[in-house]
Amino acid sequence: MTKKSNKDKVGNFPTLNHKNDNNEAYGLYIHIPFCPYKCHYCDFLTFSHADKKIDTYMSYLFREVKMYENQGIRLDSIFIGGGTPSYIDSRYIVELMKLIRKIFIVDSDSEISIEMNPNTLTVEKIRDYVNAGINRFSLGVQTFDDKTLKILGRSHTKDIVMEDIKLLRENGAKNISIDMMLANPGQDMKILEKDLENILQVDINHISYYTLILEDRTLFKHWLDKGTIKLFDDDLERDMFHRVVKKLEENGFNRYEISNFAKTGMESKHNKKYWKQTPYLAIGLGASASYEDVRTKNFSKFAEYFEAIDNGKLPIEIIENLSMEDREKEFIIMNMRLKNGFYIDDINKRFGIDFLVKYQDIVEKHKSYGTVAITDGRFRFTDYGLDVTNSFYIDII
Template identity: 45%
Template sequence: MKQKDQSFGLYIHIPYCQKQCHYCDFLTFINRDETIDKYIQYLLKEIKLYRHLDLTVDTIYFGGGTPSYIDSQYIQHILNEINLTFHIQDDCEISIEMNPESVSEEKLQDYLEAGMNRFTMGVQSFDDQVLRMMGRIHRRDTVFEKLQMMDEMEIHNKGIDLMFGNPKQNRAVLLNDIQTALTMNINHLSYYALMIKERTAFHRWVETGQFILLDDETERSMYHLIQDELSAAGFEQYEISNFAKPGYQSRHNLKYWKLQNFLGLGIGAAGNFDLVRTQNVGELEQYYHFIDQDKLPISEKEAMDIEEREKEYIMLHMRLVNGFSLSEFQERFGSDFLNKYESVIQKHLKYKTIEVVDGNLRFTPYGLDVGNQFYLDIL
């Protein structure tokens, strides 16, 4: 099972933040800034380990943690090393995740000089009370100030992340968040439903009853409000949580959902290479140990057979509003999807959860809400 597209994405993990947010379980360090310099030196060595492969890269994504928290010169060094190691396509998309409080004119200037061409900022809400409850350190005004700074620097390819479903975020707060976001000069919006993760403050507050989570119906109606308002403002939904102005979808994130190839660099980073999924080690000492021996710091390699890969392909693609192309499926897996899963397809066409449009199988808007049964039937 080879892919037509042999260009790679690169994901680079920067595991540092100023403060732990109350809902977040991403791999990140707080108050460990003395390790940043060494971590970056090892990240540069990890990149070098790929030199012999002669790979072409068409998307690069700095995620975290908070990439904008560390000195911007580190980001420049990493991009320099990437340029020496990989063949970078001319139109390569190079993105960075930033938090409002750590963005500065100097850092933005450095990012631009290094070739960064896509910027996302974690905003989460425009309500200061909600932000406090989430454990964020920025306030609503910080976001206005930083987005304006970016406008003045003519940085137009930018987007923000928002979340909904916080217990203190009622429908009026949500509507205000959406409407405020729509006054911003942005072309991409990720709108995530709050997930309660173990070992977070939010999880403890749910356990102790301090937090009452929204019921499903309220959460769904909030999701519909988001979909309706964003679509009316010209944002096209392309994935369950992602919306973009035409032409501004995240090419890098599309690689995850389209099961295309990407390498994960840095601790805890995941990668995908044809039939193999990889996961880097999650601890600094282990990470250093592997690299000191000139070994890729990969702790897990999950080789899948074609059948497993096919199921994964379906699950991930169905997150996309356009689903997947039946002819591409045939080309990639050598089987006719509609024949192979005939009884599942008949059932779900009847219940109007799926549809076939222009040769693509996809969820109907109703199906996007209740998609679980389709997944269970496919599995």
């Protein structure tokens, strides 16, 4: 894999000349790096107390979108994420969507998602989103337990979440997904059971259920080092996740990816692009794109991001050119996150290999552990394997 900094480049990055001979539709990720507050567990590239920067940032973001003009790029999914896109004035989102439709060819059946925090929504914002063609609404709930929400550093309560979901429904935002978190400090089986009851009560289409990752540079890490909070016992964490899977599957949610559950036909088209190694572009501070053999990452500092755009360049800081071997491994690792894994025929055609011969030792070893299986021509993790993915991934790498 070769990495290059854009600082050495003259003129535009070859993205603008990329080949798309089969006119494949791309995904587009847009990053809005602003939040009303910083949650105690989060190390995403996002800023609270930076409201003064919003207007300037959005004007640069629009200029970055315009750099894709006349490329004939077709999109079938757009994800406006962050950060908290619902925190900023909805006129920016309306303008952004208008511009995207002007610059790209947006398929009429595109999935267009926006990430939102409870406590940031109004009737006007929701109507603006719906009128702008946004058709998937992802609300960060995390837990319905008010005490745990405080520990997480969230400003909302269960009642606000319930109110917001009602508001979304009443104003035409019907396709709702929620983000939930597991193994939060203060959470126990009782709280988890209540969370699950509440999820079923709100009747949504999709749930992302993330296990807490203790990130450096967060208040949680500081508290852990001081002994104020403790990490969850692995067994309890696993028991909790099993309970989540069982309860959600009993109630019509299919676990289609390690952390994602959906009612039939409601899987996220955009997120599937990440896992299936299909191409997506990315616009905004620190945003990462992937297409063909290229992986890129935009500048993460406002000044550098602005400077690149002022110089008429795409604000790409890092370009990685993946070898065929890198892409093959990436294909295996990302596709295996999906419950159905991948078709062996697919990987063979795509990379000109015989998967079962090339990876024979690894496949046999993990089959004997009961962690992988071949079903209807697909290679996938078993339910047990989804709990212990690491040892397989280590062997592949």
